[in-house]
Amino acid sequence: MTDLQGRKDELAANLARVEERISAACAAAGREREDVTLIVVTKTYPASDVRILSGLGVRHVAENRDQDAAPKAAECADLPLTWHFVGQLQTNKVRSVVGYADLVQSVDRAKLVTALSKEAVRAERELGCLIQVALDADVSVGDGRGERGGVGPGGVEELAARVAEAPGLRLDGLMTVAPLTGDYAGRQQAAFERLMDLSTALRAAHPAANMVSAGMSSDLEQAVAAGATHVRVGTAVLGVRPRLG
Numbered sequence: 001m002t003d004l005q006g007r008k009d010e011l012a013a014n015l016a017r018v019e020e021r022i023s024a025a026c027a028a029a030g031r032e033r034e035d036v037t038l039i040v041v042t043k044t045y046p047a048s049d050v051r052i053l054s055g056l057g058v059r060h061v062a063e064n065r066d067q068d069a070a071p072k073a074a075e076c077a078d079l080p081l082t083w084h085f086v087g088q089l090q091t092n093k094v095r096s097v098v099g100y101a102d103l104v105q106s107v108d109r110a111k112l113v114t115a116l117s118k119e120a121v122r123a124e125r126e127l128g129c130l131i132q133v134a135l136d137a138d139v140s141v142g143d144g145r146g147e148r149g150g151v152g153p154g155g156v157e158e159l160a161a162r163v164a165e166a167p168g169l170r171l172d173g174l175m176t177v178a179p180l181t182g183d184y185a186g187r188q189q190a191a192f193e194r195l196m197d198l199s200t201a202l203r204a205a206h207p208a209a210n211m212v213s214a215g216m217s218s219d220l221e222q223a224v225a226a227g228a229t230h231v232r233v234g235t236a237v238l239g240v241r242p243r244l245g
């Protein structure tokens, strides 16, 4: 057996286990399986893994560092994949990211909206945007920032309006990462339910912005139970990442 076949078998088995978990979580929540989309987070893993995953039927992949993602996306440009950018994004990387990303899930400040809009227009692309919500942001600050990026709940509405008005950008919904600190530490389901409440408020003003991206390898069940439309799974499909990333 070649190494490639070995890796393919490993990824297929992992993917099947994750698929079972999502199906079970949907059944438990009385939701249809097709209402939840799996995004495989391929950060730190090579383009060869992305190619295997595509062959196994994965249609959505996510990356969090442009240096790692740009060459990988270029190598995989022939595959029928939707690329999500989920990492903290510096404005000097925006031009590169807009070159391959279909969606940026980590929109968390006005300056980033301006930069994404400018580059999307320049590239003649429509870029999907999710507002990243930091549920650990200092509530007293209102639109304060979270430790791992994201805008506080108080800043979502204004930022969403900016995205909705920005040429080249499409407001698609909200994203969060369960906080490690603050009121929601260790309470993933409560955190994801809070995100759902924010999504309900957002959709009142922007009905098409119905994506709710929440849940990772360790908490996808809680995310599905809360109503997430997209789960972002890395480790459970690809294995434990090397230290960086």
Ligand SMILES: *Cc1c(COP(=O)(O)O)cnc(C)c1O
Binding pocket: 041, 043, 064, 086, 087, 177, 215, 216, 217, 218, 232, 233, 234, 235, 236
């Ligand atoms: C790495 C990452 C994930 C996936 O995390 P796992 O625990 O490996 O499943 C999801 N979302 C974001 C934003 C990430 O950076």
